[in-house]
Amino acid sequence: MAERTIKVEIKRQHDPDGNAVVEKFEIPYRPNMNVISVLMEIAARPVTVDGKETTPVTYESNCLEEICGSCSMLINGRARMACSALVDNLEQPLRLEPLSKFPVVRDLQVDRSVLFENLKRVQAWVPIDGSYDLGAGPRITPQVQEENYPLSNCISCCCCMEVCPQFNVATGFVGAATIAQVKLFNDHPTGKVLKEERLHAMMGDGGIQDCAYAQNCVVACPKELPLAQAISDVGRQVMLQAVKDIFTT
Amino acid sequence: MATATNPSSGSAHRGVQPLRAGQGHSFLLRKLHSLSGVIPIGAFLLEHFLSNTEALKGPAAYAAQVKFLNSLPWVPVLEWGFIFLPILYHACYGLYIWSSGKSNITYYPWAGNWMYMAQRWTGLIAFGYIAQHVYHLRFSGVRLADHPGASFAKVHHELANPWMLALYLVAIIATSWHFSYGLWLFAAKWGITTGDKARRRFGYVCTALAVALITLGIASALAFLNPKYKYGWTESPSAQTTQSQLQMPDVAASK
Ligand code: HEM
Ligand code: SF4
Ligand code: SF4
Ligand code: FES
Numbered sequence: 001m002a003e004r005t006i007k008v009e010i011k012r013q014h015d016p017d018g019n020a021v022v023e024k025f026e027i028p029y030r031p032n033m034n035v036i037s038v039l040m041e042i043a044a045r046p047v048t049v050d051g052k053e054t055t056p057v058t059y060e061s062n063c064l065e066e067i068c069g070s071c072s073m074l075i076n077g078r079a080r081m082a083c084s085a086l087v088d089n090l091e092q093p094l095r096l097e098p099l100s101k102f103p104v105v106r107d108l109q110v111d112r113s114v115l116f117e118n119l120k121r122v123q124a125w126v127p128i129d130g131s132y133d134l135g136a137g138p139r140i141t142p143q144v145q146e147e148n149y150p151l152s153n154c155i156s157c158c159c160c161m162e163v164c165p166q167f168n169v170a171t172g173f174v175g176a177a178t179i180a181q182v183k184l185f186n187d188h189p190t191g192k193v194l195k196e197e198r199l200h201a202m203m204g205d206g207g208i209q210d211c212a213y214a215q216n217c218v219v220a221c222p223k224e225l226p227l228a229q230a231i232s233d234v235g236r237q238v239m240l241q242a243v244k245d246i247f248t249t
Numbered sequence: 250m251a252t253a254t255n256p257s258s259g260s261a262h263r264g265v266q267p268l269r270a271g272q273g274h275s276f277l278l279r280k281l282h283s284l285s286g287v288i289p290i291g292a293f294l295l296e297h298f299l300s301n302t303e304a305l306k307g308p309a310a311y312a313a314q315v316k317f318l319n320s321l322p323w324v325p326v327l328e329w330g331f332i333f334l335p336i337l338y339h340a341c342y343g344l345y346i347w348s349s350g351k352s353n354i355t356y357y358p359w360a361g362n363w364m365y366m367a368q369r370w371t372g373l374i375a376f377g378y379i380a381q382h383v384y385h386l387r388f389s390g391v392r393l394a395d396h397p398g399a400s401f402a403k404v405h406h407e408l409a410n411p412w413m414l415a416l417y418l419v420a421i422i423a424t425s426w427h428f429s430y431g432l433w434l435f436a437a438k439w440g441i442t443t444g445d446k447a448r449r450r451f452g453y454v455c456t457a458l459a460v461a462l463i464t465l466g467i468a469s470a471l472a473f474l475n476p477k478y479k480y481g482w483t484e485s486p487s488a489q490t491t492q493s494q495l496q497m498p499d500v501a502a503s504k
Contacts (some may be wrong), residue, residue: 016263077356103263117267163357165365167265170349174268205273206266209280212350212368213437215361228437229445236440242276 004029007049007093008038010057012107020104024049024093035075035082035096036061039108057096059108066222069155072162073098073108079162081222082108099162112158118174122201124181126191138189151184151230153223160217160227166210173210174202176217180230186237199234199241208238282342283438286431289331290339294428298462301469308401308478316397324394333383340376347372364430371427378420405473414470421466429459 008025026049027041036059043056060070064083071082074097076090087094102110128134154177161167161175182198185191202208208231217227303314321327347369354362385407391399408414433455436442442451472478 101265111264114265114267121268121270161265163353165350165352165362168349168351169265170351172266172269178268201268201270203276204271205269205275207268207270207276209276211438212346212365213361213434214365216353216357216359218361219357219359226445228448229443232437232440232443232448234440235438236443239280239439242280 006033006038006087008042009093009095010042010108011095011097012057013098013104015106016104023054031088033087034064035073035085035087035090035094036064036071038087038094039082039096057108058106067155069157072112072157072159074100074162079159079220081157081159084222099158101162101167102158112156115156115158115161115175115177118178119181122174122178122182122198123194124178124185124198126185126188127194128190140189144187148184148187150224150226151180154180154225155223157222159220159222160225163216163220165214165216166212171210172206174206174208176211176221176225176227176231179208179211179234180225180227183230183234183237186234195237196241199238202234202238203242208234211235278342279346282339282346283435285335285339286428287435290335291428291432293332294424294462298465298469302465304401304404304469304472311401312397312399315393315400319394319397336376336379340372343369343372343376368427368430368434371423371430374420374423375427378416378424381416382420401473401478405478408470408473414474417470418467421470422463425459425462425466429455429462432458 005026006029009022011020011022013020025042039057039059046054046056062068062070066081066084073082075085076095098104098108099110102112105111160177166173167175186195211231215228300314304311352366354366393400436451442448
């Protein structure tokens with residue numbers, strides 16, 4: 001009887017400027033595997049279906065529990081986290097590709113630093129650095145905590161940006177994740193001192209106006225952030241700021 | 250995290266560039282596009298659909314409505330400032346928005362993504378239709394501002410061609426859809442309906458609006474083909490529009 005196997009096709013690229021090629025693998029079936037364990041299996045014996053020896057596939061992963069955000073890739077064409085993608089639920093052959101809108105470093109590993117640069121440009125933090133002890137911060141009511149906690153769950157995986165029809169080289173759109181963090185820090189009693197600066201940053205080219213509200217980000221986000229609501233809320237804040245600017249600047 | 254460029258060098262990014270905080274004018278242009286869809290274009294669209302329902306009452310009532318609209322002050326300013334130029338701006342910037350986005354419905358066949366694509370195609374259909382509509386009925390043939398009595402006949406003549414009728418029906422559906430969903434988008438993006446529930450409820454309102462516009466639009470279009478008014482321009486007009494009787498140029502001959 002033929003042994004049960006898992007068929008995998010992986011888009012590989014040796015370096016950032018290299019040509020992409022697809023390599024096919026077939027590994028013995030085990031129940032309850034996820035895509036990372038498939039990649040580990042291949043790394044243990046990096047031989048293609050044609051018996052050609054190759055190198056282990058490069059990819060990022062760390063936590064294996066959908067919390068570090070590093071393992072996002074295209075699995076059967078869709079952006080998702082490899083560690084929470086269970087092989088038993090997926091169609092075969094498994095097709096693994098790097099995210100398409102981020103520069104490839106090697107194989108399935110991409111450079112997601114645009115998100116971190118965006119977070120810096122909107123100052124997505126609570127400013128507490130100083131030369132003396134600022135003491136305890138103001139209290140946050142449980143109601144506000146409850147509303148904002150889901151936004152703090154963002155793992156910077158960039159799935160929301162990969163699936164967004166507006167996020168590409170032509171628009172240079174900032175993407176949903178950064179907009180959600182603007183809401184999180186604008187609603188924070190200490191973070192809100194930077195609210196105006198964040199909103200002004202959001203009005204720059206590539207800002208919130210480029211969102212066409214297709215809501216792909218909402219469906220794709222593995223942490224189920226309330227992104228549609230965040231985009232609307234920040235949309236309101238930005239409009240109010242714009243009107244205020246007309247009269248006060 | 251690994252980076253494809255040296256992270257400390259601060260050199261140009263590969264791939265999608267980061268937010269240009271504080272730079273450019275796309276915010277203003279984009280918000281003007283968004284606003285123009287509702288005011289004045291959307292507002293005019295509602296007026297236009299409602300005015301056209303006068304056709305259901307017959308040629309005389311329709312002529313009276315055309316006459317009334319042309320009696321408004323500064324008609325050329327209204328036409329150019331509130332209708333033609335805003336539509337031109339909305340259409341051109343709309344095409345630019347379309348060209349910079351990239352639909353990905355194949356891999357992500359989700360509701361909002363379909364609507365994203367539909368918003369672009371319905372906009373294009375609306376624009377193509379509006380261009381020929383304005384050319385045929387406003388800028389060629391008999392000038393209805395001077396001859397409101399000929400309005401019904403002119404539109405009747407246009408719709409008597411079954412291809413034209415089909416185009417009108419498609420365009421009515423596309424435009425109603427584009428405006429209704431556009432209104433929903435507007436409310437979501439400007440932060441009017443920020444809550445999930447509010448957006449869902451407003452979705453029902455906009456769906457009802459679309460159905461109402463499509464119904465009114467199709468009913469009005471078909472009214473021009475009502476056999477009762479087949480010879481609409483020979484029918485004795487009611488007392489309210491004596492003028493409509495005075496000017497009855499041969500529409501077919503003037504084309
Ligand atoms: C009857 C004429 C039209 C009306 C009443 C209308 C109305 C609207 C409204 C209310 C919106 C929503 C604004 C927003 O998304 O923020 C919109 C969006 C849009 N319109 Fe129009 N529009 C018309 C014609 C056109 C034309 C001719 C085009 C050109 C192709 C066009 C392209 C677009 C596009 C691409 C959007 C989406 C913008 C986005 O997703 O961010 N529209 N329109
Ligand atoms: S709502 Fe649509 S356009 Fe806006 S960020 Fe999300 S996926 Fe992109
Ligand atoms: S918002 Fe969601 S999809 Fe986007 S980066 Fe954060 S966790 Fe990932
Ligand atoms: S390995 Fe951390 S999210 Fe997948």
